[in-house]
Amino acid sequence: MLVTETPVVERTAHRDPNVLRWLGAYASSAVGDNVYYLALSWAAVQAGTPAQAGLVTALSAVPRALLMLGGGVVADRLGPRSVLIGSAAVRCAVVLAVAMLLVVGSPGLWPLVALAVVFGAVDAVMMPALGALPPRITSRGQLARVHGMRGLVVRLANVVGAPLGGLGVALGGPAAAFGLAGALFAAALPLLVAVRTGDASKGATHARGSAWSDLTEGLRHIRRHPVLRPLIVVIALSDLGFVGPLNVGLALLADERGWGAGGVGWVLAGFGTGAGAASLLLTAKGRIPRAGLVLSVSGVASAACIAALAYAPHLAVAVAVALSVGLISGLNGVLCGALLQAEADPAYVGRVTSVSSFFSLGVAPLTFPLTGAAIGAWGPAPVFTVSAAVCGLAGAYGLGSRALRRAELPR
Template identity: 70%
Template sequence: MTATLLAAVERPAHRDPQVLRWLGAYTASTLGDSVYHLALSWAAVRGGSPAEAGLVLAVSAVPRALLMLGGGVVADRFGPRRVVIASDTVRCLVVLLVAALLLVASPTLWTLAGIALVFGIVDALFMPAVGALPPRLAPHDQLARVQGMRGLAYRSGAVLGAPLGGLAVALGGPGIAFAVAGALFALSLPLLLGLRLRPLSGAAEDRSGTALGDLAAGLRYLRGHRVLGPLMIVIALSDLGFVGPLNVGLALLSDERGWGAAGIGWILAGFGVGAGGASLLLSVKGRVPRAGAVLGWSMAVGAVSIGALAYVPQLPLAVAVALSVGLLAGLSGALCGALVQTECDPAYLGRVSAVSGLCSLGLAPLGFPLTGAAIGLWGVGPVFTTSAAVCALAGLYGLSVRAVRRAELPR
């Protein structure tokens, strides 16, 4: 029996049934999320003005930003598996209810905004819990490989979800697309229910008995950690510099160059291929030597590609530059995630993942209006260059902090 347990512990992540079960559930959930967002976008555009549709799509960002830290407390208090199962159950029921309603009536914008609000609340719980699950599924030395596999699953869901949602809308309208999203969320549930988690290991947690006290304890832990504290600053700076150009600047750049919507699609495809390649590298190798230094340099060098994207005149060259951005940003992002997973005490991982997610999904999107306004005033080139400088600053800051620069993934 001891030999069997030892073999289970030493089993690589890509052969571990628990990890593969979780990965299948995560892929199904990501696909469902992509289909849901496309169905919501289409229903909102058909039901109101472009400004009203934009407002509906922005509603979910508010609770996600406000409640993300609380979601980390919930994940650590009640266990990430329970929270993920509850989140996907709610999402499944909500979109199936909407699909049923669309069979008898057209949804109002208020209805769509309510759905987006519910999803924003659920996302604030789901995202920290997903970040806290891997250490309870795989051995410590397999967490980097799990992070790479998770990146591949996310990219696959994002790439395949949009055409799947578009096909569903074309065949039967938003109602069918919502039904498909609900079915995908439902598919994740039996896989999640079959998970068997590893016991927590690490330092005893400082609990005060209240949710606010748990949050304060998590923030104290993060502030005092020699790697994780500075790493949160690296993540925040890189996201602030990177997210605006990719989400807002890219559309304005394509319009300025005359590449149109197809140009945006090709550039995003190049980015996705590069980011997927970085995730595949980490999945196969399982470990990158001198991870902290590679993280910093990949951010700094990748910043050059971000700045260059605004100055390339032809679309094929822009796609090639976007591929390099995806490769370097994907590598640095995967290494950030892997270091968070391996450096953090599992008892605090929900709250640490929440802080990391807040940087990416709460603070960075606040710069979207500023990015658009700045491009209107100064043009695409100066804004992309400034954003690239912020990304470079993130990498250089990581390299300047000795604990981050010398951080290693476990062997």
């Protein structure tokens, strides 16, 4: 009697309950982040001067930048699921503690300073773990789809979170908004506990010595890898050229052109729509052939669009250009994240993610004051053009790397 084996059918990410539990936890946490940052800025404005409020809201970036690389070591040693559960619990506890302090009195700025520092330190551990978890809850062929789903959640959280935080402040002040953020962080906990990760061979941690030796081993893994090395360079250059114009330069451009705050909103809406469409495309399609080539070409194309944004003669044209920027850069970002996780050895995913996050979330925001000062001195057009050239250099570097150009997402 001939016995045939039943082929194993890969479960698509958007139909996998395990992935959906992780996505639900991520959505709750992402909305909570938006509520938290609005509550923090509002509470800081009420408790101090505008300069002090700006300092408080910027404080999280310091421990995040200083500790991010170490966070990758923690994620690889302890496992990303455990780190995410612990991070969610700490975030929930400290936010609710500050909410209670605000209910019983007016403690001033110091609790907000402490909250911002703790939040930044927790972020430094949580973000590498967040990047290391998808390869352990789904197959490698579903990574692009998972990143597309994550991108959709980010857009949704940005749309829902700020109005929800504003409603909390309107109804009960910063204390109520902090309480709401804490509740959202708490809601993520049972979902994270219910997430199941792959077997030891898929997510093994290879901690052999001290934390420093683990970190240097991870850096050597990147340096020696033919795809990861150029990919990290592409990510770093793309973020350095991209975040300044889109976060600081856009408001200054709108002010110069007389578009007003409403114009900034329309341009950002165009960008968000394009980025959301890119995430939806990856969610539905699941895989883009010749991913390395596509992400490199998209880097060059996004550079041209960023430069064009500064020369848009009318608001409607700027919105259309921003839509293109969002679509192209959104596709680029999803492909970079998926390739990063697909190419990294499972034992190093946390450390590899921490290096890319260090550039994206630690170094790139340092360009904000530089971008503002440069636009004040020379105007938006030259600064946007130089920033676009940096993005274009990222795409050109990717095209110049044979290994990255030929890199493919797993089937």
